[in-house]
Amino acid sequence: MSSQAPNEADVIPLRRPQGRPAASPPPPREPLWRDLVGDVLRRERLAQERTLKDVADQARISMPYLSEVERGRKEASSEVLAAAAHALGLGLGDLLSRAQGELVRIAGRQADRSRRTSTSPYNGLCLAA
Numbered sequence: 001m002s003s004q005a006p007n008e009a010d011v012i013p014l015r016r017p018q019g020r021p022a023a024s025p026p027p028p029r030e031p032l033w034r035d036l037v038g039d040v041l042r043r044e045r046l047a048q049e050r051t052l053k054d055v056a057d058q059a060r061i062s063m064p065y066l067s068e069v070e071r072g073r074k075e076a077s078s079e080v081l082a083a084a085a086h087a088l089g090l091g092l093g094d095l096l097s098r099a100q101g102e103l104v105r106i107a108g109r110q111a112d113r114s115r116r117t118s119t120s121p122y123n124g125l126c127l128a129a
Contacts, residue, residue, distance in 0.1 A: 031106055035072035036099040037081060042070040044088045044098075059087035 045055050052070075056063040061080055068074040069084065076084070078092065085095040 031103065032072060033099065033103075034069075034075050036102045037076070037095065038070045038072040039102065040095055040098045041066075041084055041088070044090065045070070048088065050088075055084065055087045059083040 045052070052063050052067055056066040059066065059080075061083060065074065065080075066084060069076045069080065081095060082092040085092050
C-alpha cells in the first residue's frame with residue numbers, strides 16, 4: 001500500500017441523496033435577556049464616558065463582575081442590576097424597559113427577514129376576490 005495522498009482523479013465527490021430537499025436554515029436565535037441588559041448597561045456607561053471601575057465602585061460590585069454582566073456572561077440578580085442602573089442614574093425599570101425595547105426591535109427585524117425570505121413563489125403577495 002502506498003502512503004501517497006490520493007490525487008484529484010481518485011477522489012469521489014460526496015453528493016446529497018436525490019429526492020431530499022436541502023435543509024432550510026434554522027430560525028434565528030432569540031437574544032438572551034442577559035445579553036440585552038448587558039448591552040444597555042454598556043451603552044449607557046459609554047455614553048456617559050465612564051469607566052467600568054467608576055461604575056462598579058459606585059454600584060459596590062466588583063469590576064470584573066460588572067464586565068461579565070455587560071458582556072452577557074453572567075445572569076445578574078435584580079439587586080445587582082438595580083445597583084448598576086442606579087450608578088448610571090437609571091432606575092431598574094428604566095434599564096429593563098430599554099432592554100425590552102431592544103428585544104422588540106430585534107424581534108421585528110427578524111420577522112422582517114423571515115417575511116423577505118419566503119419560499120412562496122408569490123413572495124408574500126395575496127390577492128382576494
